[in-house]
Amino acid sequence: MVEYHSDLGTKTLWYQGNTLTILDPSHDAYSTVSVPGSIDGMLEQVSTSQGLTIPLSDLAFSDPLPETPQGDHFRRLHRDQ
Numbered sequence: 001m002v003e004y005h006s007d008l009g010t011k012t013l014w015y016q017g018n019t020l021t022i023l024d025p026s027h028d029a030y031s032t033v034s035v036p037g038s039i040d041g042m043l044e045q046v047s048t049s050q051g052l053t054i055p056l057s058d059l060a061f062s063d064p065l066p067e068t069p070q071g072d073h074f075r076r077l078h079r080d081q
Contacts, residue, residue: 002054013054015042022052038062 002013009026018037023030033050035042040062046052054060 015039020046 002015004011009024012023012025014021014023015035018034019032020035020042021030021032033046035045039060043054043057043060046054047057
């Protein structure tokens, strides 16, 4: 569950399995959409199909920094596997 507050009001999102539900209590409305079963797939679909960008969603992807620049100023940390 994600709940966020902005100048446009409060929204609550639930993602479970293949369903994403968004509640807008200030307008007494909700919407449910079928989405892929992975978080990456869900975030990609709602971004491209519904035009929805979930706050801080970049941090929810399985690889949140896939294109980090390499060099003296930027270094990507790697975990030993």
